[in-house]
Amino acid sequence: QKEVEQNSGPLSVPEGAIASLNCTYSDRGSQSFFWYRQYSGKSPELIMSIYSNGDKEDGRFTAQLNKASQYVSLLIRDSQPSDSATYLCAARGDSSYKLIFGSGTRLLVRP
């Protein structure tokens, strides 16, 4: 059973801090990884994708991938209350069209 694991949270951080969201996956063949943000009552919104080991930065967001440890993370710098949402991690296998989603981590940014 291919799985993606996330801590459900909530992860509470003060405004302006760095929020660190983590995800592990069981399928060593996974090649593509995605972070989606989902506000309450809304649909998942793709915010980052990463394919290679290392860091990928986009504005205040940095995705980190370590395939050897089967670990993906998302860092949000200068966290804002508007970042409060559930963050879903997803993994796609090399030969699979399917995205396997984690259950999500709820982030709360305190003003």
Next chain:
Amino acid sequence: DAGVIQSPRHEVTEMGQEVTLRCKPISGHNSLFWYRQTMMRGLELLIYFNNNVPIDDSGMPEDRFSAKMPNASFSTLKIQPSEPRDSAVYFCASRRRGGQGGLAGYNEQFFGPGTRLTVL
């Protein structure tokens, strides 16, 4: 560009009734996915279409569920008869054609706003 469009946004029906959910993928995307999201089970893939052809329907919970994609711009998910346990948010997502944007573009799925289904 318009995103994925779904209708209706909310549906309330009584047990035993037929429900039809609709989806229009992003133009140029050749893959379409139907998901269901509940608090208990999270986001589950129901069915996947590629070039309008159903490739994997192993996530469809029962024969009461059926999905079609008659053309590249339209798909339906039908539940007949509906049951209270079908209450959930149903999302449609589409994925761009291979080759656009390289590997990254090929993998990314974009979600519609969802249909919140309540079966009484």
